[in-house]
Amino acid sequence: MYQYEGHISRREGITLIFAVLSSMLFLQYPQFLVEVGGPAGWQVALVMTLGGMATLLPVIALIRRFPGRGLDQISKAAAGVVLGPLLTLLIATWLLASLVLSLRSFTETFIVTILPDTPPSPVMVMAVLCALYASYRGLEAISRATQILLPLIAGGSLLVLLFSLPRVDTSLLFPFWGHGLIPTVTGGLYYASMAAEAVVILAFGYAFRDPNDARSSGLVGTLLFGLGATAVAVVLVGVFGAPTASQNPFPLFNLARLIYLGRFLQRMESLIIMFWVFAALVRLAVLMHAATVTLGGALGLPHYRPLLFSLSVMIIPLALLPEDFLVTLRLDRDWLRPLGFAVLLIPALLWLLAVIRRKGGETDAA
Amino acid sequence: MRHKRKVGFLLLLLLLTLSGCWNKIEIEENAFVLAIGVDKGEQDLYRITMAMARPEKLAGKEGGGGGGGEEKPLVLSTIEAPSLTGALSMLNGYIGRNVTLQHAKALFVSEELARDGNLQFLDEVIRYRETRQTIFLVVTKQDASQFLEGMKPELGKNPMRYIEQLTYNYRRTAMLPAASQISDFVSQVNVNYSQPLSYYAALVEEEESESGGGKAADQSEASHTAGELPRQGGSNVEMIGGAAFKQQKMVGTLSGEEIRHYLLLHDAFHQAVATFKDPKEPESSVSVRLSRKRPSDLWVDVSGSRPRLSAAISLEGEILGVQSGVDYSEPEQQAALEASIEQQIEDSIRTLIKRTQEWESDIVGFGRHAVPQFPTVEAWETYDWPSKYPKAEVQVDVRFTLRRFGLTLSPLQLRQ
């Protein structure tokens, strides 16, 4: 039987989900938003948030129905001994794919922005070592470290946005509806799977002492992420203009580079990069932990730690597979996101099965 | 067994150091380029001048230089190359250090090249990691290599700091554009709501004593552009006015006074000293310090076949000098003066806008105020603002209030 250990509180849950999601903002996601919505990128962000929160509801319902149980236990209970582990395996694979692509994206980002001549391997090895160590020490260690790091990350990004405000030209945010309402809404819903990466909450749903905490963690975390994405989109379009912003794969980095408040307050982007490295490492650590725990549960292993080492060795070559940066971007946008929707269907399916077969403890009203 | 494990772990660690640190470079192994100059090339696409810093000359301790005190603080080198990075790699061939653009502060482009519209190397500026988008773009009247060679600050050692400080003056004199960084340039060029404007500078030979040829009749001192100031002495760089672009191509220069009006319309005006013709005595002038009273209001009416541009500007000012002897502190005289100044400013603004319409370049940015009226990007693009702009009607309304009169109310009466 699986050894699930550790407990997290509501506040820690919120910070974890928020950290995992918002570290995506340091990558290319704001660019995707502006690409779809033009000057109305911030509207896309809003739609994405609402969509994400909606798609999270089955996940939360599932956790609340089976409090204190890990994902593999839930799926076995709801879907049977054969189908259950299979579904868990699917989720684990998606988490793994997300981890690999995140690793590659972050590595590329850091290489292009601050370490130009470095080959990707040392950067990846370092990141994987950090994530490995963090996951080894357990979920509680990760969540506590995130609690301390998150104010730094959020504060740093907020500072970047604040200092960019003098450059914002509000006329660049017009035309108001961007490319029209329909493209905005469809684009937002397409990217709602970005927000639904909060499905990672499934992997540590067992750690909440009170299952209602899972609900507030997931929803509040996604909401905060959405607000952050909106703010970033607004400032991005206001500073660069829609055409440039939609071609900008490192939006926040470029924003930080442009900070020029007089002679002294400039050239600060390298310092802010440090905060983003923290965000990247937190995301990788959480994803690695979630993937390992889920995979271990699916395969029926008694403990996740031995799997951790093999998995870390495996993901580095996998991350080096995409040939170049653009392939990574495309893989992320065109494959991982739609698959994310598929992955979101699984908890919904499990929940339905649990309701139909009348499994699960708490059946209190939502 | 434990011993073997420890040794193995240590070996792994050592492996990390063996592979080397790829990006690590000692700070003194770098040659920092402070300014880049781009001209039209003869043998190749561009002629690029890089001005590199000599650290001990620029920032070393006083007297620590020892001999060779006649060395210039910047090392200049001009190369024919198809691109900036091409020039960099060529430079690395004969400069003993690693040439890097990390601290480049300004990009000087010769007017010849700008008028040709051959600014494709700007893509490199955005794409290449070392260059920052906060560097200034300055169009120089002469060749950029000549400019960089001749540039000599009188106060201070560092020429680039001198240039930087020149750009801060816009707040007090309003004779320079508010900002002309690559980021503004690029974002405006890409979006097409308005056209970019950059700094304009010129080098003046010391021996010449300009008499401001041809402008003697015009007593407005700010109507000179760079290179034409009637002066002698001081450093040989002049940076007044701006260069207007249409997309990538330079289409004209603006004088200092025109820049002032541009800033008024652009709502980036702080204060300036302006000289107006005295309404009662057309031969004399009145000096006024203008400052902004309320933000300028621009709006555009896109209904109809021709867009209608309207601007409402409100200013206040302080009289600095009256040469005609007329006492403007009396209410009617004051009103007359205010009306006259308003009229003069309106005329100048209309002239400026007409000039930009001739160039077909909306540098003032009326397009930015037209955009909110379009619901989607497609609608805006169908409207095609850049073609509609030259046909637009202009209406300007200036309000000017005299606030203060200086230390004395009635002027100096110089009796003959």
Place this chain on the structure above:
Amino acid sequence: MGLWQSLKRWLDPSSTAVDQSFSLGNRGEKPASENQGTEMLADARLRTENVIIRIDRLMEAAPKGKEALEKTGDLSDDLEQNLKRLKELFRLPENKDLVIREFQVATQPPTPAAACFMEGLTNTGIINDHIMQPLMLLSHLDHHAGAAGEDGPSSFSPEMVLKRLLPGNQSTEKYDLASMADALLSGDTVLLFAGSRVAIAVETKSPPTRSVGKPETERVIWGPHDAFTEAFRVNVALVRRRLKDPRVVTEVLTVGEISKTYVGLMYIDTIAHPKLVAEVKRRIEAIKVDIVNSSSILEQYIEDNPNSLLPGSLLTERPDRTAAYLSEGHVAILTDTSPNAIICPITFWSLLQTSEDYYLRYPFGSVLRWIRLMATLIALTLPALYIAVINYHQEMLPTELMLFIASTREQVPMPAVAELLVMDVVFELIREAGTRIPSVIGPTIGLVASLVLGQAAVEAKIVSPIMILIVAITGLASFAIPNYLVGFGVRVMRFFLLALSTVLGFYGLAAGLFILLIMLAAERSFGVPYLTPVAPARGKVRDILNRPPLYRMEERPGYTRTSNQQRQEEIVRKWDPMAPAPTPDENGG
């Protein structure tokens, strides 16, 4: 021939032959263990004898009831035999520390008795005046009005001595040799009487100890200046002066087979969690070692993670701090012969606090804490940050500064990392040397070293002036860390971060900080996560860096899970300075 004699010394190999010099090594003699074996056998024989005698007597006393059982021991009736066994145990006459004074108690007839004590550990004044004097001179007074129920005027018993003759404020009865030895070794005087199987131990402890002095490592400017000394009872007294409540409990345990050090567990009964006290006791009682001669050693035996870089419990020499922690629900461990108290459980933030924060007014207390946090961060990251900026991210520097650094570094032959390491080594040398120099010339050397060395190194172009600045600031910052042990941990971490940032710039630095943070976050100290209450956010997060005014600190910190949360009333300042109390006259008093 004298010359030849002296030369022979040099030529003769036997003069330097190792064979004939003294050595503890094995040269074909019988192994030392064999010799020691004989001694250990003798020792074992003694103990076994005692055990056998004891078992015999236990069997005898068993039918007589519980009290009789308690009183069985292995002493015999014969005084001479007892004394002989005592001398054997203590290796008299080689061992001169044990003094045996035989005398006679003035009963009719006189009873032979002996007083045994360890010289140096006892207060001989008390022995003379209050033990030997009443027994030798005054015991005849009580001869008839003796112990009730005894028959005959010549009755004598140790109980009578204990109750009527011996004005010693802590006297106990001992029944066997081992406990007699324990008592003797801690400084008591043991009285043996002829014809009695009971010995009396009187408390005459007076170990050499220094008087209460000033704290060495935790100086404050504004606050009490007394510090713990090496005497256990004095330390407990210093704490008890500040907590005059009957609920303050000191449990005393002995640790160490040979050292038998007193370890006192102090806690406040209804405030400290019973599970915590039980856990601490369990860990201490599990220690089975020869000697424990300092609280730091004790701490290393009971801490959660010996491999962690930061301490898992707080060692303090200040009694006021100890009292404060006790009142918040912690447990304090006082060790004899050690001037430090161990406070457990502890969180990381407590390592950054001093008692002075509370004695100053609250804004200044908060400011001091922020400065200390900044100092810790600077001491940790400044060298790594500098190397990362200089070698990887030169674009971060303002151009003027960058040109200055480049110009000063042009003449230095080494890469920046090597320079930094050299200066660091020099700084550590200065530091180590400074702790061992006699205090008279200490400050001078420090000044000379830092100024002259630094200046000379810059002139010789071995280091650049910026490097001196960096190393000096790092050193100063590490001195500002209030806890001595944290300084060591920070030093190690600093080198780790430096290595990482040398290889990967800011990225390496950030990754290193992340790893350190995870390491801290995963630590526990006696069941409390190390970064509470910031990291597991339990309850209100206060009094970490910003110190609230004292009248707002109504609750104890939650992480100690005390039973009694409230420590102050809700409103402490019931009076209003603007509205003075009515004067007594008006009240018609």
